Amino acid sequence: MIPLSVYVHIPFCTVKCSYCDFNAYAGMDNLKESYAAALVSEVQAWRHVLAGAAIATIGFGGGTPGEVPATHIAAVIDAIRAEATLAAGAEISLEANPGSITGGYLGELAHAGVNRISFGAQSFDPAELSFLDRIHSPEAIGAAMKLAREAGIASVGLDLMYGLPDQKMSTWRDSVSSAVALGVDHISLYALTIEDGTPLAGRVEREEVVPLDPDSVATMYEAASEWLAAAGYLQYELSNWARPGHESRHNQVYWTGGDYLGIGAGAHGFIAGERYEDIAHPRTYIHAAKMLAPSGRRPNTVVRAYRPDEPTAMCDWVTLALRRLEGFPPGAFRARFGRELDEVFGPPLADCEAAGVLSRGEHIRLTSRGRLLHGEVAVRLLAHATATR
Ligand code: SF4
Numbered sequence: 001m002i003p004l005s006v007y008v009h010i011p012f013c014t015v016k017c018s019y020c021d022f023n024a025y026a027g028m029d030n031l032k033e034s035y036a037a038a039l040v041s042e043v044q045a046w047r048h049v050l051a052g053a054a055i056a057t058i059g060f061g062g063g064t065p066g067e068v069p070a071t072h073i074a075a076v077i078d079a080i081r082a083e084a085t086l087a088a089g090a091e092i093s094l095e096a097n098p099g100s101i102t103g104g105y106l107g108e109l110a111h112a113g114v115n116r117i118s119f120g121a122q123s124f125d126p127a128e129l130s131f132l133d134r135i136h137s138p139e140a141i142g143a144a145m146k147l148a149r150e151a152g153i154a155s156v157g158l159d160l161m162y163g164l165p166d167q168k169m170s171t172w173r174d175s176v177s178s179a180v181a182l183g184v185d186h187i188s189l190y191a192l193t194i195e196d197g198t199p200l201a202g203r204v205e206r207e208e209v210v211p212l213d214p215d216s217v218a219t220m221y222e223a224a225s226e227w228l229a230a231a232g233y234l235q236y237e238l239s240n241w242a243r244p245g246h247e248s249r250h251n252q253v254y255w256t257g258g259d260y261l262g263i264g265a266g267a268h269g270f271i272a273g274e275r276y277e278d279i280a281h282p283r284t285y286i287h288a289a290k291m292l293a294p295s296g297r298r299p300n301t302v303v304r305a306y307r308p309d310e311p312t313a314m315c316d317w318v319t320l321a322l323r324r325l326e327g328f329p330p331g332a333f334r335a336r337f338g339r340e341l342d343e344v345f346g347p348p349l350a351d352c353e354a355a356g357v358l359s360r361g362e363h364i365r366l367t368s369r370g371r372l373l374h375g376e377v378a379v380r381l382l383a384h385a386t387a388t389r
Contacts, residue, residue: 001054001085005253008039008058008076009264010065011282014100017133018203021195023266023280024063031282035265036072038289038301042263042278043079045292045299049261049271050083057091057250064120066096070108076263077113091116091249098144098158099136106151116248117148118186121158124178125171128164138178145182155246157186162224163217164192165209172220173227180231185246188239189224191217218372225368238323238371255320257336273313276305310337311385314344319378322358327365348380 009023012035016026043050058080060073077092093116094109106117123129124138136144141158148156160175179187194201194211203209225235233241237255240248253260262269266280278301279285288301298305308316314337321328333341341364342349352358357370357377366374 001087002052003056003087003258004049004053004084005057005059005250005258005260006043006055006080007250007260007262007264007267007269008060008065009062009262009267009278010060010068011035011063011265012067013062013064014067014097015133015135018199019132019192019195021198022063025282028282031286032068032072034286035282036068036075038286039072039076039264040079041289041292042299042301043076043083044294045301046261046263047083047294048296050080053084054087055080055084055090056087057093057253059250060092060094060114062095064097064100065094066101066105066117070105070112073109073114074112086113093118093155093248093250095120096144097134097136099140101144101147103147103150106147106153110151110153115153116155117153117157118188119144119148119156119158121175121179122161123164123171124175128161128167128171128175131164132161141178142182145184155185157184157188157242157246158182159188159190161190161192162220163212165212167212167220169220169223172224176224176227180228180233186240186242186248187228187233189221189241190239191221221372222368236325238325238366238374252324255323257317257320274305274307276302279303309389311344311389313337314339315378315381315385318345318381319374322364322366322374322377325365327363329363345381345384348377348384352377352380 011024012028012032013024013026016024058077065073073094092113094114095118098119098121119141121141122132122134124141126138129136145156158179160179162172194204200209204211228235228241232243234244235241236247259271260269261271262278265278265282265285267278269276276298279288285301292299292301317336318333330341349358349360349364353360356367357373359365359367370377
């Protein structure tokens with residue numbers, strides 16, 4: 001049995017948030033049913049990959065998977081079960097918005113096999129929630145957590161955002177403290193980024209909104225790291241903290257270069273060294289999926305597939321591995337690529353070490369300062385890989 005994970009993209013949201021550049025759409029509720037059927041068709045069309053695979057994790061992301069009926073989620077899980085073997089204790093995770101779920105809905109998800117849920121809380125401050133276009137109240141977050149626990153979902157977490165324009169350290173501290181007080185199992189912290197083409201980027205261009213300065217953003221990240229450590233949460237990745245045993249197994253597959261199928265509009269997959277990407281628009285995706293049948297080849301919902309050249313593959317692998325706090329032993333690189341790490345990336349790694357960004361011992365990992373500069377490290381690795389190609 002080959003270990004495999006599956007990512008399922010649900011592109012629907014109640015409101016399109018002004019800062020969001022994900023493949024997510026509001027106002028497409030009428031497509032939900034046909035989209036679920038398209039997902040099932042795509043799962044079946046990957047039969048040649050799923051047969052003989054042991055599915056370790058399934059992750060429903062989006063968009064907002066919690067906005068589609070639980071029967072649709074169950075249908076996709078059942079389709080995966082019909083084509084592959086679900087490993088014992090497989091993690092099945094789903095993202096949802098607090099405020100738009102009920103106890104009955106969560107019970108149906110748990111019955112379908114969902115054992116991990118992450119709520120897009122973002123903030124416990126009403127003004128910040130309003131700025132972010134989020135449709136839930138701070139109170140809804142605690143209520144959603146309680147309902148998820150009552151439904152028997154084993155791991156319950158939430159996401160918070162920092163670095164918002166005008167955000168005060170006091171509101172940031174309150175949000176992190178409120179999450180801790182709820183006893184969440186997992187917390188993801190994301191800095192607000194101004195993405196080109198979003199309504200928020202337009203407001204910044206028109207000088208209606210002034211982004212928070214980078215030093216304040218970094219201070220918020222470092223402060224939260226301290227608060228969460230003091231509360232007993234273990235940071236295991238740049239943006240992720242968990243109580244012991246509640247780390248996301250699905251996301252670890254991405255960071256360790258594991259294989260995963262991507263199913264759904266705009267989903268990305270990585271199978272046996274090949275990356276691929278599905279048709280992005282839900283309507284076009286649904287249309288293409290109508291003509292799908294298991295054929296032993298890549299389904300026609302895939303719009304782009306390519307095998308990264310070796311320097312790019314090595315660079316991707318190291319960059320992702322450095323997101324994990326434990327980093328990686330050089331032997332893991334050798335086992336993967338048959339080359340010595342220093343032979344390939346010696347100069348940029350030495351530079352990063354000299355700058356105090358990276359430590360090199362039994363494991364190569366970022367230092368606490370380096371965690372703020374992961375993007376810089378990635379740029380250096382890529383520049384070196386490109387120059388020596
Ligand atoms: S809920 Fe999430 S995915 Fe949907 S629009 Fe807002 S940020 Fe984007």
